[in-house]
Every structure is written in structure tokens, then in C-alpha cells.
């Protein structure tokens with residue numbers, strides 16, 4: 001007798017991880033029913049307007065699955081290190097591809113559910129891609145997997161039940177054969193099954209922002225144009241690189257300089273609490289969104305920039321109109337496969353990496369590509385087994401996550417609390 005196969009797949013979270021998963025599954029051409037549930041109440045997720053390094057797995061994902069064939073990145077040709085005077089102290093030829101979160105998001109939506117935008121042309125649908133949905137304003141609030149059977153292998157005969165809270169306040173339920181949690185570093189599903197895995201604050205934040213390349217001086221353009229530029233000094237690090245501009249444009253003159261400035265704020269210190277309280281008096285824990293930074297805090301930060309940063313960096317910080325702040329945190333799950341293979345964790349839900357690795361988006365792409373491959377093998381497998389396919393995938397993604405998580409912690413601790421070799 002042939003066993004039921006997973007056909008009805010629910011993905012929690014419609015950010016990059018959830019969309020990588022959805023696109024990779026539709027490209028299997030197996031007529032799957034794929035639904036993404038995203039808690040955000042608007043049809044499109046809001047651009048944080050910030051840069052993403054397109055690592056090897058991101059490039060591999062788009063070269064395999066992007067049918068819009070959009071040019072995604074600005075190439076950085078060199079890594080530069082500057083001193084406080086703004087002089088280059090070290091330089092390494094190394095090409096890296098720099099893109100933006102909003103460009104990746106819109107290209108993925110064009111591929112997944114045909115969302116039109118200035119970023120990408122929507123491709124024609126192909127046979128066998130199955131049905132896809134992106135349901136926003138839907139928070140998955142609970143999940144019940146069927147009582148376990150004595151079978152040791154994967155069993156899809158009974159559905160998983162999900163409870164969904166709609167933005168309108170109503171509650172509904174739905175069913176799935178397989179649930180993939182791409183619900184980010186504070187994952188609801190991970191918290192339910194692995195409550196001891198906690199997200200912890202690393203003791204510093206990233207101030208972030210962008211400025212149009214047309215707005216910067218010649219001396220700033222010299223160190224930032226098509227370069228990945230760093231400045232280190234005790235307890236501080238700032239870096240910048242060029243990314244695509246509005247609506248994904250790659251046209252020189254219209255691109256953006258993206259900067260990330262790591263600054264220490266001891267947990268719950270007065271300066272930390274002050275920083276994370278927005279201009280409406282609301283306290284944030286992880287991200288202080290664009291537009292929320294209080295005017296007096298931002299002017300203080302810009303004047304601090306003039307005191308401690310090389311003039312080119314102080315200039316781009318000073319010219320930024322809407323900065324935002326992101327607390328740096330650590331979290332890494334102990335498993336990627338839960339409930340006898342009925343639930344899988346990917347992306348930031350599996351491991352929230354420190355941004356120094358520049359690999360969070362790559363990790364999400366790596367996890368999704370691998371899991372789609374495993375699901376394809378499950379669909380092709382014979383009568384029994386299947387669990388070893390998922391545990392094989394789990395071993396790979398946990399290895400990847402642990403290695404990057406560890407190197408992110410080492411890089412961050414060294415530059416914020418230790419002695420960086422490039423620091424003066």
C-alpha cells in the first residue's frame with residue numbers, strides 16, 4: 001500500500017525565508033497546495049530599506065528559481081579599512097554582491113504569487129506549479145499535530161490543525177500535511193515545542209540607514225562607491241556598501257549607500273531604555289522602526305558620529321533622514337525537525353545569526369533549497385521510511401546554523417568588547 005504524501009503545505013511567515021520556501025516548492029512541479037500565512041496586516045511587508053549581502057546561497061537560489069531574471073545586485077570590488085582620519089589603511093580585492101531586502105522581497109513575490117511592481121516583471125505561470133496563496137493579516141496562534149502513531153517513519157495520514165487569528169479579530173482553523181516555520185527569530189512554533197531556546201540580547205545594537213549616492217561628497221564617494229568599507233575602534237564598528245536604489249534600480253547615481261553602525265548599550269541601562277523608546281513613548285525590544293527614533297537621540301548620535309568616526313562615515317550618518325535601530329540578539333535552535341517530521345524550522349526561526357556574518361538571508365535560502373529537495377525525495381519515495389530524508393536535511397542545516405552562529409558571536413564579541421586587529 002502506498003502511504004499518503006504531503007500535498008497540503010503551510011508556511012508560517014511571508015518574509016524572505018517563507019518566500020524562498022514557497023517558490024522552491026512550486027518549482028518542484030508537483031501540484032502542491034502551498035499557503036503562506038503572514039501576520040503583518042498589509043498586503044506587502046514594509047521595506048526597512050536596508051542592505052543585504054547576497055551570499056552564495058542567495059545567488060544560487062535566484063539563478064535557479066528566479067523566472068523574472070531581474071538583476072539583483074551591485075558588485076563591490078574591494079574591502080577597504082579606513083582609520084579615524086579617513087585614510088585607507090588596508091585594502092583587499094574581493095568581489096561581493098550587495099542587494100536590498102525590498103528588491104529580494106518583490107522579486108520573490110513576483111515569482112510566487114505574481115505581485116506586480118516596478119522591481120520585476122511577473123513571469124507566466126507554468127504547468128504543475130500547483131496552487132499558491134499569500135494570506136496576510138493571519139497570525140498562526142496554535143498548532144496541533146495528530147496523536148503519534150506507533151509507526152517509526154513519517155505518517156501523513158492525519159492532518160495537522162492550525163488556529164489562525166485574523167487581523168479583523170476573527171479566528172479560524174485550517175489543516176495541513178506539513179508545516180514549515182519561517183516565522184523569524186522569535187518563532188511561535190519554536191517557542192511552543194522548544195520553550196528553553198531563548199533569544200538573548202548581545203549587549204549592542206546596529207544603528208542603520210541609507211543615503212542616496214547622489215547626495216554624498218567626492219571624498220565619501222571615493223571610499224564607498226562599489227566598495228565594502230569598514231572602520232573599527234574600541235567598542236565600535238561601522239561599515240557601508242552600495243545597494244540598489246528605489247524600486248530596485250541599479251543605475252549609477254540612483255543607488256543607495258547603506259551603513260551599519262554597531263554601538264554598545266548595556267542591557268536595561270538608562271541609555272538603552274532611552275534609545276529603544278520611540279517618539280510616541282512606546283518601548284521596543286528588538287527593532288526600533290524607521291520613523292520611530294526620537295529627534296534628540298538622533299541628533300546626539302549624529303554629533304557622536306562627528307566625534308568618533310572618520311569624516312566620510314560621519315557624513316553619511318549625518319545625511320541620513322530615517323535611521324532605524326536593530327538590537328543584536330543570539331538564538332539557535334536545537335532541532336530543525338519537530339513532531340515526528342510534521343513541522344520543520346527554517347531561516348531565522350532555526351537560527352537568528354548576528355549580522356556580522358552577512359549570512360542570514362543565505363541561511364534562509366540554503367534551508368529552503370535543501371528542504372524542497374528533501375520533500376521531493378519524500379514525494380518520490382516508496383512505501384516506507386522518509387524520516388531519514390528529513391533527518392539528513394536537519395543534520396545539514398543545523399551544522400550550517402551552528403557554524404555561522406558561532407562565527408557571528410566571535411566577530412561581534414571581538415569588535416564590540418575585544419581588540420579588533422584593524423582598530424586603532
Ligand SMILES: Cc1cc2nc3c(=O)[nH]c(=O)nc-3n(C[C@H](O)[C@H](O)[C@H](O)COP(=O)(O)OP(=O)(O)OC[C@H]3O[C@@H](n4cnc5c(N)ncnc54)[C@H](O)[C@@H]3O)c2cc1C
Pocket residue numbers: 012013014015016017018037038039040045046047048049050051052100101102138139140141182183184185187188346347348349360361364
Ligand atoms: C519586514 C522585514 C524587513 C527586513 N529587512 C531587512 C533588511 O533590510 N536587511 C536585512 O539584512 N534583513 C532584513 N530583515 C531580516 C531578514 O528578512 C532575515 O534575516 C532573513 O531573510 C531570514 O528571515 P526569515 O524569513 O527566516 O525571518 P523574518 O525575516 O524574521 O520573517 C519572519 C516573518 O514571520 C512573520 N511571523 C512571525 N510570527 C508569525 C506567526 N505566528 N504567524 C504568521 N506569521 C508570523 C513575521 O511577521 C515575519 O514577516 C527583515 C525582516 C522583515 C520581517
Ligand SMILES: *[C@@H]1O[C@H](CO)[C@@H](O)[C@H](O)[C@H]1NC(C)=O
Pocket residue numbers: 118246247
Ligand atoms: C517607484 O515605483 C512607484 C510605483 O510605480 C512610483 O510611484 C514611484 O514614484 C517610484 N519611485 C521612484 C523613486 O522611482
